[in-house]
Amino acid sequence: MTRRGVGTWVRESVWEIPLRRYLALLVTAALVTGLVFGVRALAHEDRSCAPGVARPADSDECVGVATGAYDFGHAQLRDVVRAIARENDRLKPGGYVTVALMLPYSSTAATNLNDIQHQLQGAYLAQYQANHDSNGQEPAIRLVLANPGATGAHWQQTVDQLARMTTSRDRLRAVAGIGQSTDNNKKAVQALTRHGIPVVGSSITADDLANGQGGKDPYPGLARVSPTNTDEARALASFAKVSAGKALLVYDKPGDPYTRTLQESFAALIKGSPYEPQPFTPPADRSQEGTTANTFRQITHLVCDTSRETDTILFAGRHTQLRQFINALGGRGCQDRTFTVLTGDEASYLTHENDLDRDALRHRLSVRYTSLAHPDAWTKDPAKTGGSAADFGVLRKLLTTAEREPAGPIGPVALDDGQLIIGYDALQLAVHGIREAVPDGRNFPALADVGLQWPQVKGSLRVSGASGWICLDLHGNPYDKAVPIVELTPEGGSRFVRIAWPEGKPPAKECLPPS
Template identity: 60%
Template sequence: MVWLREHVWEIRFRRYLALVAALALVAAGVWAGTILTEEDRSCAAGVVLPEGGDECVGVATERYAFGQRAFTGIADAIDRENRALGTGAQVTVAVLEPFTARDRETVGDVLHELQGAYLAQRQANDGPYKPRVRVLLANTGANGAYWRYTVDRLAGMTGAPHHLRAVTGIGSSTDANKAAVKALTARGIPVVGTAITADDLANGRPGAADEEPYPGLARVAPTNTDLARALTSFTQVPPERAYLVYDKPGDPYTRTLQTSFEELISGSPYAPATFTPPADRAQEGLTANTFRQISYTLCGTRPATDTILFAGRRTQLRQFINALGQHCGGRTFTLLTGDEGAYLTSDPQLDATALDNLTVRYTALAHPDAWTTVGAPGRGGSPSAARELEEAVAAEEELFGEDALDDGQLTVAYDAMTLAVHGIREATPENSGIPPLAQVRTVWPHLNGPRLRVNGASGWICLDNHGNPYDKAVPVVELTERRGTRFLGIAWPEGRPPEKECVPSPDDS
């Protein structure tokens, strides 16, 4: 009996050991699986795939094109420039964009902005000036959903070895970009916006509760208010002949453009028409049906009403133009809008026949003909800077393509990177290789006047005390019947070009 009990106990003990061993293996497998899963989330150095996500986000510290074939060539070029820096004083400027964008138009925007940043980086490093500049790509996700993660990554890169001293890019006035800029500047990181035009994504906004919501933000593009002032003075729109159509509830770009248009046509006899697009304004949604209804209303207004001001994004703009052509062909109108009009030329769904009775004019942030044609203004821009950029693009046409300058995105991105480097170097004390981070943002208000302004390819950039460009040149462009463009001339927010000194007036400081 004793032997039997000991034998039973031994069997139970062995089973117990086997069970413990099995549990340990399972636990180890789960633990190992977790580690492997976490490792699998790494897309590249500095870039991860968030849990539950399907796009890689973060700051790529090595060559990485975020899975986009369109970015491969320019990512390679930037990587070569970064690797060629060698030793000596170096700083990093990050380009913040939705690098995993899925729609063709946004991918094209990001590509051109990346190309402009690269050309400015190469020019900045081609000479004895210090510090030299490394460029990194920072992705917030297709719709900016991961801006917090990417901002946190950037905030951790201000020290060695990266010495991040500015963030540029921010090519669209969206709520996500607005939040990202606020978070970056709150952490003391200077930001230079490229194509952001929303008034509420700027400092020094009249009547705002907080005069400096983004301390350390500088901009290359005029605000929507300045764009609207320039456009309506150029075309001279009488309020009694104007009809406003706008996005409701809108986003930072459309809301501030709407407000600017409303102020400029105060006294119009017609209540504005509204439309509600999908949350993702690159999608078609059901807005075309709303535009059909608005077209019927417009057709019925008295003939004196001949000017439409449109505050909306590119997809809705195309839908509206198509609706006017289809349902209101018996009337002629002039449609005025902001810089989103630049994307009409590359939109294959635009009905070109709609332009038979419709004149479409928009404000471009830059245009290749603005400073290189006969009759260009003698002030407010630099023909030599425009030609220099044009020649640089032509020299590498296989990398950039022959239409790279058409939409203005490359040009303003080039100017934004040039401005960022100019500010960093102006903030660098003598006999010191790398400027203190806090010093860079204090330089923006002083970058004006004939010696410290940036003679940008898009026009002079003379910053006021709030980091906004003073009286920036605004090209006015007309869409042609074959979806080409016709440069009409340069308009000015102040009604005339700035003086040669290019020092902001007291009202702008």
């Protein structure tokens, strides 16, 4: 090797070592930088589902207030959600107020989804009627979907979002729906009304999710279109002539707002019964099966142990447990005895329940319940007051309109579970309160004024609902509301039996609650 070659080799070697180190440092820095950006990307992961809806950090549920055509991943909601979006898009900017329909849209239980679909269809029909068939009354109504989660666990996030919408260009003026009478929904209603947001409950019936109990109003601005459990029990008693010596109570322990107040109402009806009430303990999420089927199998033995005069079972529980109990009674040992199960409106969920053993209903067993509404109520048992076939006919006409564009389609419709009817009436009441609260010379009501309208909803200012007259007392509860008694049928679906009344008779034509 020449001297020049050696020097060149030395110089190249001297520079090669730092260059390798430099490249190694560059690679290391790139890896670190990539790791940092990766961590940041994870930390700022996009958890949005749709406008107004996102997955909380601790959940995969999409919760919040959907302001667009978002169906929460349920194809059966798609048609009606798109119909609502089309109606909302037609509204003139700045010419509407917003009503949120709050239901557990992310539920995966088939019976809950049927309920949600039907209530949503009813609410949309009331929105469409308000915007197209009310002689130009203002303001127009925009409808959005508020989801607190399948069990209502994310109620706080949803309520906070709704509260912000009251002071934005959304002009939120009421929340309707709510769904079942659960502890989480009770907290949600309490928080909403503390924010001054009027609430119209569609299917909540628990006595402790109502104003006026003990003369107190813990939920200022709450109105309901369904009777309380106590009123339902009174109507059921007036229909069935329940005798303490011939009835056995089966109840959910520890219960939730719905089951507890239903249990208390039933216990009062059969005070002095010779039989100890029989409890069962379901899972915390009462839409789940749990192990209560085993308990019900045991209770059926005790049912057969009662005297032969006992023919009535009062059931204070949710629909999943009711279905398990009916299935157990289908295999009871005393098939020669006839029993009638009487329960609350939760039984309407079983109208289209595939897991119900309908053959049990052919073995001297009938299941009757207080429905919130039924399509045959005003045609097969017309009353002079309290409601009418004509009032229900308005909804029928809307359903025909919604079979085609521009109003529809809204998806397959079912009326016999009462949920579409009660969803329609709840939004009707919300619209009534909003428009009655608009002051002269203004286009929109103040938020605080909407809930103040509820005590005046009576007499000639009543809402003539498809489920019956909605005449509210001073606490926002319906007075002597029609209670359809309905029976599950072996063939599927339900059969209307008769209208019953909490006061034992329909209200007077003035529909003015007594002092």
